[in-house]
Amino acid sequence: MKINATLFELFEKKAKKTTVTHLCMGLGYTVVTTSDGGIGIAYTFFENKTACTVQKSYENPEGAPAIGLVEHILSDSPILRTQALAAINALNYSAAASxxxxxxxxxLLAQMGVEKGTHVAMVGAFKPLIKVIREKEAELSLMDAGKGIGDEQDFYEKLGTWADVLILTATTLLNNTTEAVLGHAGPGVRTVLLGPSTPLVKEAFAGLPVDFLAGTVPMDAQGTIQAIRHGTGTPVIQRFGRKVVMAMGEG
Known part of the structure; x- marks a missing residue:
């Protein structure tokens, strides 16, 4: 996948020089901290968990160069890509925190041009956004495979011919479907990649039909780690962070 390869190229050098100081894989999110003061999070993507272990092999990443995690962004395993994306977000922390x-x-929806009658396609059920979309009297087509919502073929047809706006969960980076979804978007569709997992790295999405990157930057490291260790999700984690938006066309 192009995004994965670009992220690896962008952070390979820094990852070889930076050490992982902490890795915690919570039930909701995973957090990585690094020796340069970075902290990054990513959704913990379990796929067909049927046993007590989710990794085939084990090497302690703490105290080792971050490249050991970052290289897994090229892996076929969603759980390893989870660790890699959290590590990449940690390595990008100083830029994101600025x-x-x-x-x-x-x-945000107003910035995306969402108003009465706007056709919004959404991958991932973001309940707070759904509420605002309905309040604005925009029309919504929703697909969330994890929750069994929506028909993929019908959704892609609407994305190509009906949608004005696409709201895309960053979790698609972990199951390698981001580029497939974007490939079905019709011309002129305004797109935001959204969620705490979002890597706030413009270069990784260059040439792709993405207009905004919207993520969460942890500001209270200990609060974030504790919340993740306790198995919490987005609403709690965002108490300890700052929501930020990057416009791809700026800068």
Missing amino acids: LAQGPDNAD
Whole structure:
């Protein structure tokens, strides 16, 4: 996948010089901290978990160069890509932390041009955004495979011919479907990649039909780690972070 390969190229050199200081794989999210003061998170993507182990082999990554995690962004295993994406977000922490507080949900949707009658396609059921979309009286087509919502063929047809806006969960980076979804988007569809897993790295999405990257930057490291260790999800994790938005066309 192009995005995975680009992320690896962008962070390979730094990952070889930086050490992993902490890795915690919570039930909801995974967190990695690094020796340069970085902290990054990613959704913990379990796939067909049928046993007590989710990794075929084990080497302690803590105290070792971060490249040992980052190289897994090229893996076929979603659980290894989870660790890699969290490590990449940690290595990108200083850049992400320099971004200003982003808009709230209503303002983000307004920035995307969502208003009455707008056709919105959404991959991943973001309940707070769904509420605002309905309040704006926009039309919504939703697909969330994990929750059994939506028909893929019908959704892709709408994405290609009906949708004005695409809201795409960053979790698609972990099951390698981001580029497939983007490939079905019709011309002129305004797209935001959204969620705490989002790598706030413009270069990784260059040439792809993505207009905005919207993520969460942890600001309270200990609070974030504890919340993840306790198995919490996005609403709790965001208490300890700052929501930010990057416009791909800026800078």
